[in-house]
Amino acid sequence: MANAKSSTPMMEQYYEIKEQYPDAFLFYRVGDFYELFEDDAVKGAQLLELTLTHRSNKSKNPIPMAGVPHQAVDTYVNTLVDKGYKVALCEQLEDPATAKTTVKRGVIQLVTPGTMMNENPNAASDANYLTSVVKDKQGFGLAYSDLSTGEVYATHLKQFSAVENELLSLRTREMVYGGDLTDSERDFLNKANIIVSQPAEVDEARAEISYVTQNLTRKSEKAAAVQLVGYLLATQKRSLAHLQIARSYEVNQYLQLSHTVQSNLELESSAKTGKKLGSLFWVLDKTHTAMGGRLLKQWISRPLLSLNEINARQEMVQAFLDSYFVRENVIDALKGVYDLERLTGRIAFGNVNAREMLQLSKSLSAVPVILQALTDSGVDVLTDYAKQVDPLTEACQKITHTLVPDPPILTTEGGLIQEGVDDQLDRYREAMNNGKQWMAQMEAEERQKTGIDNLKVGYNKVFGYYLQVTNGNKDKVPLDRYQRKQTLTNAERYITPELKEHENLILEAQTRSTTLEHQIFIDLRDDIKQYIPALQKLGNQLAALDVYCSLASVSEENNYCRPQMHDDNQDILIKAGRHPVVEKVLSAGSYIPNDVEMHEDTDIFLITGPNMSGKSTYMRQLALIAIMAQIGSFVPADSAELPIFDQVFTRIGAADDLISGQSTFMVEMSEANDALQHATKRSLVLFDEIGRGTATYDGMALAGAIVKYLHDKVGAKTLFATHYHELTDLEETLPKLHNIHVGASEQDGKLIFLHKILPGPADQSYGIHVAQLAGLPSRVLRDARKMLKRLEAQGASSLGPASQQLDLFAEPPAQEAPAANEPDPLTEKGLDILDQISDLVGQWQQELKDQDDE
Numbered sequence: 001m002a003n004a005k006s007s008t009p010m011m012e013q014y015y016e017i018k019e020q021y022p023d024a025f026l027f028y029r030v031g032d033f034y035e036l037f038e039d040d041a042v043k044g045a046q047l048l049e050l051t052l053t054h055r056s057n058k059s060k061n062p063i064p065m066a067g068v069p070h071q072a073v074d075t076y077v078n079t080l081v082d083k084g085y086k087v088a089l090c091e092q093l094e095d096p097a098t099a100k101t102t103v104k105r106g107v108i109q110l111v112t113p114g115t116m117m118n119e120n121p122n123a124a125s126d127a128n129y130l131t132s133v134v135k136d137k138q139g140f141g142l143a144y145s146d147l148s149t150g151e152v153y154a155t156h157l158k159q160f161s162a163v164e165n166e167l168l169s170l171r172t173r174e175m176v177y178g179g180d181l182t183d184s185e186r187d188f189l190n191k192a193n194i195i196v197s198q199p200a201e202v203d204e205a206r207a208e209i210s211y212v213t214q215n216l217t218r219k220s221e222k223a224a225a226v227q228l229v230g231y232l233l234a235t236q237k238r239s240l241a242h243l244q245i246a247r248s249y250e251v252n253q254y255l256q257l258s259h260t261v262q263s264n265l266e267l268e269s270s271a272k273t274g275k276k277l278g279s280l281f282w283v284l285d286k287t288h289t290a291m292g293g294r295l296l297k298q299w300i301s302r303p304l305l306s307l308n309e310i311n312a313r314q315e316m317v318q319a320f321l322d323s324y325f326v327r328e329n330v331i332d333a334l335k336g337v338y339d340l341e342r343l344t345g346r347i348a349f350g351n352v353n354a355r356e357m358l359q360l361s362k363s364l365s366a367v368p369v370i371l372q373a374l375t376d377s378g379v380d381v382l383t384d385y386a387k388q389v390d391p392l393t394e395a396c397q398k399i400t401h402t403l404v405p406d407p408p409i410l411t412t413e414g415g416l417i418q419e420g421v422d423d424q425l426d427r428y429r430e431a432m433n434n435g436k437q438w439m440a441q442m443e444a445e446e447r448q449k450t451g452i453d454n455l456k457v458g459y460n461k462v463f464g465y466y467l468q469v470t471n472g473n474k475d476k477v478p479l480d481r482y483q484r485k486q487t488l489t490n491a492e493r494y495i496t497p498e499l500k501e502h503e504n505l506i507l508e509a510q511t512r513s514t515t516l517e518h519q520i521f522i523d524l525r526d527d528i529k530q531y532i533p534a535l536q537k538l539g540n541q542l543a544a545l546d547v548y549c550s551l552a553s554v555s556e557e558n559n560y561c562r563p564q565m566h567d568d569n570q571d572i573l574i575k576a577g578r579h580p581v582v583e584k585v586l587s588a589g590s591y592i593p594n595d596v597e598m599h600e601d602t603d604i605f606l607i608t609g610p611n612m613s614g615k616s617t618y619m620r621q622l623a624l625i626a627i628m629a630q631i632g633s634f635v636p637a638d639s640a641e642l643p644i645f646d647q648v649f650t651r652i653g654a655a656d657d658l659i660s661g662q663s664t665f666m667v668e669m670s671e672a673n674d675a676l677q678h679a680t681k682r683s684l685v686l687f688d689e690i691g692r693g694t695a696t697y698d699g700m701a702l703a704g705a706i707v708k709y710l711h712d713k714v715g716a717k718t719l720f721a722t723h724y725h726e727l728t729d730l731e732e733t734l735p736k737l738h739n740i741h742v743g744a745s746e747q748d749g750k751l752i753f754l755h756k757i758l759p760g761p762a763d764q765s766y767g768i769h770v771a772q773l774a775g776l777p778s779r780v781l782r783d784a785r786k787m788l789k790r791l792e793a794q795g796a797s798s799l800g801p802a803s804q805q806l807d808l809f810a811e812p813p814a815q816e817a818p819a820a821n822e823p824d825p826l827t828e829k830g831l832d833i834l835d836q837i838s839d840l841v842g843q844w845q846q847e848l849k850d851q852d853d854e
């Protein structure tokens, strides 16, 4: 940083303010620009593609500088904050024209990744959560809020791993935390791109703090919420009347889906693209408001555990499904509803303009239409719902009676307020009108007096009102009365004392009128603040209606059924179930439905079948149906009876966990461990090809041991897909394990996928057929077939007879254990395979050499 002593007073002020915001870009207002100086300018110019200039100072070193016009500041701020930086907006706090010394300046807002209110309509269904974490002896208090809507949630978590999971699930970009971090915690936050901000000093007397935290009883969650609100107040530097009363929650109050499970099952976004397309949200989202979209996402990530609550949601979906016209009427009205939750936030925030106020009243005027449709439906749940909704007619009327129907965006330049709202305003307007009329009259009189037919009265901002005469008529101008003011190429402009006198009257009336209009607007906005909690409640009720209608439309379009839920046993009975996403992607009618029937005598389905046959799809299908059912949605099946699961665990796919930086196999094992440690009888476990990340025998041994543990100790409903055909023999010793397989057949050497789940184990693995489908060179396929034949002939592809395999999981008899210096039979087989591979490679090399020689 440059030496402040060698700077101008303005730069001294800059350095002083910048010192308080070392980790933020300081946008320093100078006239119509926000300027960046020093390092901020160098870095900002690069990130924002600005021209880097220099400001000279008394010392020899010019100061790097880059500026952005004030009208466009939001775009630049959003770009930086989007990239994970903070921006301190420093404004001129007095009128530069009247300031005696350096204009007073101060930071009016610190915009950070977690407090950014994204105006991007494409992100309307994304919440932006700021999370606050505090550590105490028992664990961690965690609170989070979306500043744009004011919702606040708080909980207590025992382990940092649970904190990590919440941070990831919430897609938090900023965490307020004042404690120490271990290396691994820091590492996690870096990899997950979460910035850590220091807590601000909290003034506990602030009304927002006691309001938000009033229902929190646990010390740690309260502390986290106080810290959260304190940080919001300190960065936003204004009253935050829209912050809602914090809702305390337990992670186990919902169906627990870790972040990994959510992304493995592609609930909100496709694992491949990170986009909505191809996710469960994509299928279920037919909402028409941004609030509805956000609520649906919330429901998807937090499915319910209470039978009553699930049934209540199902009732609403059923009602809208049965009443097509009611649904259509509600949907039509919802299309006119803006983002009430965020509009409410802007009202509290004080940055709402007149057009947005009208969006609010327009949204409110849709409510009676919706309520009418619900009441007229004659369906109990819908009429009951309508009774709980307050349409806030008074607030709506206040806005529509005050504002003109099409006001300008700026609230400071008049043209906002209707006639008849305020007597004084009407008088100013009359004065303005009278003045203008006087001008028109004067124009006519002067034309007559001077005989200049094209004389006209005009106005511009520099000279005010004037009389304009074209050059051809200049000689007729009575210079005793007219005073020349401006010369144009083809005309002269004049003023008269009378004209100026009336001009003063008009302009004064105009200034007073715009000031008064602005004041009336502010009063209206402040008046509407009293409805904020009611508006938030209404927003939530409309969002829920939107989601119910969406779920009903999706059920109708895709032929879903209403699942029967039970919480007294874990039986699953799904007839003709489908994968909600895959069936939409495939051409109509080509999805093969499959049943799932798991009663008390079945905890584990061991699924075998060729690659690409549909094992993963079948497993995911069950998980998605279960999750959909617990959201309250109907499900893709002919019929479904389902238990209420408490947790879903997955070990699916081979994608490396980039965030934890672990290897594929390590991720596989930690996910498996998570399930083994935490699953209960009420959980659903999906294991896809566990063990394949390591050597065959290791993998198979682990897979077998895991199945056995799940069977003997956990008892969760489990789908376990494997390529280790040897494991199918476990059915003989594990009574609650049953083999199923995905059917495939071979015709003329070609593989036909049937995608049908059938009882019993698969007979072949067809790996080479699939490789053929993938287009591998024919030489590779030919050699692989040769090798397979040889291996089969030697019995190397199998571990031997079933009885021997099962012994693999029992303690080997002591006398049969290989002596330390004896070769291990498994290793011998492995060496055998290696020998054969090197034989083949040798053969290829020879063939290549022969070709070269030719």
Ligand SMILES: Nc1ncnc2c1ncn2[C@@H]1O[C@H](COP(=O)(O)OP(=O)(O)OP(=O)(O)O)[C@@H](O)[C@H]1O
Pocket (backbone or CB within 6 Å): 582, 586, 590, 591, 592, 593, 594, 609, 610, 611, 612, 613, 614, 615, 616, 617, 618, 755, 756
């Ligand atoms: N029931 C079904 N009906 C129609 N097509 C299906 C069905 N199940 C799966 N498919 C199709 O088969 C493809 C492969 O399915 P999936 O990934 O589930 O196979 P897999 O057996 O798990 O394969 P791998 O063992 O290689 O992981 C899917 O992308 C889908 O297009």
